[in-house]
Amino acid sequence: MPIEFKRNRVIFREEVRVEEAEALLEALQNKPSSKVDLAACTHLHTANLQVLMAAGSCIDKWPQDAQLRTWLEAVLLPRS
Amino acid sequence: MSPLPNNPLLEQFLLESRELLEVIGQKLMQLEDSPNDRRMIDDLFRSVHTLKGNSGLFTFPEMTRVLHAGEDLLGKVRNGEMTFSRELADRLLDAMDFVGVLGIEIESTGSIDAGRAADSARLGESLRALIVNPAGSAQSSAAKSTPVTTKSAADPLGGIPGLSKVPEALRLEAFRRCGDGEKFHWIAYQPVPECFFQGDDPFHRARQTPGLLWGGVLPSEPLPPLVELDTYKCSLKFHLLTAAFHEELAEYFRYVLDQIEMVAVDPLWLAISECEPEQRAGIEDKLVSGSRVSEPATSPEAQEEAAALTRIVTAQEQILAFDDRPAWLTGRLKAVAGVLKNLARSLGNAEAEGQVETSLAAAQASSSPRPLLEWLNAHRSHFASRYVAEPAANPGRVNVEVEPADSDPSRAAAGNGSKFGRRAEDNQAGPRSLKVDQAKIDRLMNLIGELVVEKNALPYLAQRAEAQYGVRELSREIKGQYSVINRIADEMQDAIMQVRMMAVSTVFQRFPRLVRDISHKLGKEVELVLEGEQTEADKNVIEALGDPLIHIVRNSLDHGLETPEVRRASGKPATGTLRIRAAQQADRVVIEIVDDGKGVDPAVIKRKAYEKGLIDEAALERMDDRSAVNLIFAAGLSTAEVVSDLSGRGVGMDVVRTAVEKLNGTVIVDSELGKGTSIRISLPLSMAVTQVMVIESDGQLFGVPMDHVIETVRVPRHCIHRIKQSMTAVLRGRVVPLKALNGLLGIAAQHRANADDELSVLLVQAGGGVLGLLVDGFRETLGVIQKPMPGFLSSLSNWSGSALMGDGSVLMILNIREIV
Numbered sequence: 001m002p003i004e005f006k007r008n009r010v011i012f013r014e015e016v017r018v019e020e021a022e023a024l025l026e027a028l029q030n031k032p033s034s035k036v037d038l039a040a041c042t043h044l045h046t047a048n049l050q051v052l053m054a055a056g057s058c059i060d061k062w063p064q065d066a067q068l069r070t071w072l073e074a075v076l077l078p079r080s
Numbered sequence: 081m082s083p084l085p086n087n088p089l090l091e092q093f094l095l096e097s098r099e100l101l102e103v104i105g106q107k108l109m110q111l112e113d114s115p116n117d118r119r120m121i122d123d124l125f126r127s128v129h130t131l132k133g134n135s136g137l138f139t140f141p142e143m144t145r146v147l148h149a150g151e152d153l154l155g156k157v158r159n160g161e162m163t164f165s166r167e168l169a170d171r172l173l174d175a176m177d178f179v180g181v182l183g184i185e186i187e188s189t190g191s192i193d194a195g196r197a198a199d200s201a202r203l204g205e206s207l208r209a210l211i212v213n214p215a216g217s218a219q220s221s222a223a224k225s226t227p228v229t230t231k232s233a234a235d236p237l238g239g240i241p242g243l244s245k246v247p248e249a250l251r252l253e254a255f256r257r258c259g260d261g262e263k264f265h266w267i268a269y270q271p272v273p274e275c276f277f278q279g280d281d282p283f284h285r286a287r288q289t290p291g292l293l294w295g296g297v298l299p300s301e302p303l304p305p306l307v308e309l310d311t312y313k314c315s316l317k318f319h320l321l322t323a324a325f326h327e328e329l330a331e332y333f334r335y336v337l338d339q340i341e342m343v344a345v346d347p348l349w350l351a352i353s354e355c356e357p358e359q360r361a362g363i364e365d366k367l368v369s370g371s372r373v374s375e376p377a378t379s380p381e382a383q384e385e386a387a388a389l390t391r392i393v394t395a396q397e398q399i400l401a402f403d404d405r406p407a408w409l410t411g412r413l414k415a416v417a418g419v420l421k422n423l424a425r426s427l428g429n430a431e432a433e434g435q436v437e438t439s440l441a442a443a444q445a446s447s448s449p450r451p452l453l454e455w456l457n458a459h460r461s462h463f464a465s466r467y468v469a470e471p472a473a474n475p476g477r478v479n480v481e482v483e484p485a486d487s488d489p490s491r492a493a494a495g496n497g498s499k500f501g502r503r504a505e506d507n508q509a510g511p512r513s514l515k516v517d518q519a520k521i522d523r524l525m526n527l528i529g530e531l532v533v534e535k536n537a538l539p540y541l542a543q544r545a546e547a548q549y550g551v552r553e554l555s556r557e558i559k560g561q562y563s564v565i566n567r568i569a570d571e572m573q574d575a576i577m578q579v580r581m582m583a584v585s586t587v588f589q590r591f592p593r594l595v596r597d598i599s600h601k602l603g604k605e606v607e608l609v610l611e612g613e614q615t616e617a618d619k620n621v622i623e624a625l626g627d628p629l630i631h632i633v634r635n636s637l638d639h640g641l642e643t644p645e646v647r648r649a650s651g652k653p654a655t656g657t658l659r660i661r662a663a664q665q666a667d668r669v670v671i672e673i674v675d676d677g678k679g680v681d682p683a684v685i686k687r688k689a690y691e692k693g694l695i696d697e698a699a700l701e702r703m704d705d706r707s708a709v710n711l712i713f714a715a716g717l718s719t720a721e722v723v724s725d726l727s728g729r730g731v732g733m734d735v736v737r738t739a740v741e742k743l744n745g746t747v748i749v750d751s752e753l754g755k756g757t758s759i760r761i762s763l764p765l766s767m768a769v770t771q772v773m774v775i776e777s778d779g780q781l782f783g784v785p786m787d788h789v790i791e792t793v794r795v796p797r798h799c800i801h802r803i804k805q806s807m808t809a810v811l812r813g814r815v816v817p818l819k820a821l822n823g824l825l826g827i828a829a830q831h832r833a834n835a836d837d838e839l840s841v842l843l844v845q846a847g848g849g850v851l852g853l854l855v856d857g858f859r860e861t862l863g864v865i866q867k868p869m870p871g872f873l874s875s876l877s878n879w880s881g882s883a884l885m886g887d888g889s890v891l892m893i894l895n896i897r898e899i900v
Contacts, residue, residue, distance in 0.1 A: 018276055021311040029306050046283035047276055050316050054303040071287065074245075075297045 009060070010034050012041035012048075021047035028055040035060035036076075043068065052076055088586055093134050094187050100131045101180050108169045108176075115164040125154040131179070141335055142192050142200035143182045146175045149207035156211055168210055175203045194331030201337050243349055246294045246321055251350045252414045254293055254321065258347035259422035262323050264293070268341045269318040269333070270300060276312050280336075283316070290332055291324030321345070392423060397456055400449040413443050416452060432459065518619075521579055528573050529865035533884055535569050536862060538562035540887045577765070582622045584662040584671070585613035587629060594630065595658060598637045605644050605655040606637060612662035617669040617765050624743050625671070625763070628736040632673045632759050633658065635733070640677030640757050650754065652676065668745075668762050676756040680749070682708035689714065707849070709751045713737040741897070744770065744787055746845075770866045772883070772893060774859035775842060777821045778829040781859065783883060783893040788845050792858050794838040809841070809852060816843065818852040824899045825878070832856050846896045853900075866893055 003020045004011040005027050039061040059076045062069045107124040132147035150172055156162040182192055254264050271282035286295055300317040333340050396416045417440035424432035442451035538558055546555035588610050599606040641656035648654050659674040682705040689711045690700045712733045740747045745763035772783035800809050807818040822829055831854045833839050841852040864883035880895035
């Protein structure tokens with residue numbers, strides 16, 4: 001699974017595709033306080049991105065992929 | 081024969097699009113004369129609609145976009161929401177010309193050049209502009225028609241509000257690179273909300289933008305609370321700042337060209353985007369004056385240059401002296417430093433460049449513009465006097481110094497240019513097939529045909545060498561040579577035939593649509609199964625096959641297959657099956673059209689044929705069912721009246737037979753009442769060379785096409801029985817009618833028997849029956865090129881044509897069907 005849902009954490013791995021968006025939305029609806037770990041993520045589909053943006057989730061770990069990180073840092077919230 | 085050998089569908093499309101475009105062009109022009117002709121508008125709309133639909137089968141977004149716009153426009157006209165005007169016709173004609181150009185491009189290169197995208201968008205917009213504004217004033221369309229073209233000149237600052245989001249450091253980097261001659265584009269990419277369903281990932285597309293310097297994501301409207309969020313509706317948009325060329329971007333975004341807005345970035349915007357509006361104006365002026373001349377000094381006039389330099393320097397000074405707002409200071413400092421450095425570099429003064437760098441560092445450290453200002457003041461006079469003096473005194477040196485900075489961007493551009501150029505060349509070098517005029521192939525075909533015939537002269541020569549001159553050795557050598565030439569000629573003939581071969585799929589392609597339309601109209605459910613589409617045959621054969629096949633398919637659908645209710649009642653599945661199968665059998669291509677409909681009733685056919693006088697009473701009694709069913713091909717039986725009585729097949733069946741026979745083919749029907757009908761067409765793979773059997777009668781030679789020959793037998797005279805005027809013989813356990821060829825041709829002589837008093841009989845297949853032809857003797861079989869009888873002779877139906885023999889004599893080919 002490109003997205004792993006843990007107790008209080010959502011972990012993105014590699015390429016996260018559009019199919020995951022539904023599950024992500026559900027998980028974040030159920031647990032809005034979940035922290036998001038993007039460290040191993042190389043790309044996430046627009047659908048996932050807009051879920052993260054709408055949820056205002058806290059990003060616990062930014063992606064190692066520098067370019068992706070730059071994109072995301074501008075729109076997602078860091079860990080509070 | 082074209083660069084697209086693997087895509088017959090595309091070839092077909094290109095062919096059809098040419099025709100459709102022609103029609104559209106004509107209609108548009110006719111409509112100008114009579115703009116209220118409803119039917120014409122309907123036709124026009126349909127043509128454009130068809131073309132658009134077809135283009136959608138392929139990935140030619142440029143083409144589809146224009147056609148779509150045209151279709152929408154015509155739709156409005158058709159619904160009476162707009163009137164047909166000259167301007168509308170002009171634009172449509174323009175658009176259709178463009179589509180035609182694209183077609184040619186696809187045909188020659190296999191793809192559409194990326195540069196077309198902008199044209200396509202422009203044309204599409206200009207068509208849509210008419211819809212939006214039916215008055216179609218030139219102004220509105222002109223404004224609308226440039227969605228992706230450079231807007232640099234218009235509206236210097238208003239264009240890009242999002243630019244302020246770009247981090248200052250990046251913006252200044254971009255500004256600096258502008259000084260180096262790079263050009264930046266700002267792209268606002270607003271994906272359509274439903275793009276996820278089209279497999280699109282806008283974020284991915286945005287990330288992969290060529291030359292991307294900065295990109296930002298933002299909601300296209302405020303994002304709803306999580307509960308209401310529609311995951312599958314794209315509600316984000318993207319802003320991109322990229323250093324790529326316009327063409328490159330247009331190609332990259334070619335599929336979403338309508339979703340992006342691309343603007344060439346004026347370097348000014350990069351430098352000042354963060355200022356307050358009221359300050360903008362002032363800075364703008366200064367920067368404008370500054371940056372204009374900070375572009376590499378190309379003016380040859382030293383005076384002008386000097387004045388420009390002074391203006392720049394003054395402008396920088398003013399910027400530095402600007403009322404301080406700490407937040408913007410860094411940016412301003414960097415901007416000024418950038419300008420000064422560019423200035424220095426363009427004048428080839430590396431030393432000054434370094435000094436500016438140092439002063440900038442000092443200024444940043446102390447958060448004050450002073451160090452830079454001081455440097456500027458210190459060097460101003462120096463700047464001006466030195467650079468005013470020197471170019472005049474020694475222009476050559478300045479030129480040399482200027483060169484590196486100046487030539488860099490141009491070299492980069494040239495580099496990129498050549499890269500594009502190379503790619504274009506690659507495209508052209510690709511096709512490995514040739515497009516050849518059919519006439520040339522036909523000529524080759526004729527030549528090889530003559531060669532095939534001519535080589536047949538060699539055995540004669542060998543014979544003569546032996547018989548007439550008694551040189552057995554030479555005769556053997558000629559025969560040896562003959563076999564070699566024979567082999568090569570055969571291979572050559574084969575190779576040329578291959579060139580002319582086409583797959584039957586080109587004919588089959590039209591059936592799915594035909595079957596669908598007809599069956600819907602008739603309220604029948606039909607499943608069409610196509611088999612052996614890859615079977616190949618000569619182009620002429622394939623082309624001639626189209627019409628007969630359509631007749632047969634139409635008949636099957638109309639008369640053969642029943643309606644679902646009837647089918648269910650007779651215990652068959654509601655959906656009927658129509659199977660069209662092509663296969664190669666030896667040197668023939670066989671096409672079968674099989675349906676599982678109600679079949680043909682032989683009794684009814686026989687009765688009808690009898691009533692029409694096509695068969696006599698005896699035949700009516702004797703005829704087996706199979707022969708009876710084949711009567712449907714008889715000319716007299718295929719009138720509409722008979723068919724409707726029969727409620728079986730028949731319409732145009734004799735047309736089918738005629739067409740097939742023209743190709744030297746045969747057509748046979750098999751039908752089982754209640755179970756279905758199968759029609760079998762057998763055609764030669766190629767029509768160029770006909771195999772004939774040479775027979776002798778009364779000292780003359782005649783040819784009989786091998787297609788008709790079943791076998792040759794010798795029948796003892798006493799085994800031939802006479803029943804009144806007709807002769808018959810029992811051959812292989814069945815009664816075969818015999819006819820004397822001499823009698824049929826009106827030759828007075830009797831047929832000669834051989835030493836054992838046996839007569840030669842050629843068994844031929846003619847008109848569905850077997851017949852024995854009495855002849856004097858059999859000769860060899862030959863491959864000949866059959867020439868149709870010319871002029872008045874063509875009315876002699878006994879002969880299907882003539883051919884030249886190897887020894888120069890003319891061989892008349894019998895038309896078996898006609899003479900019996």
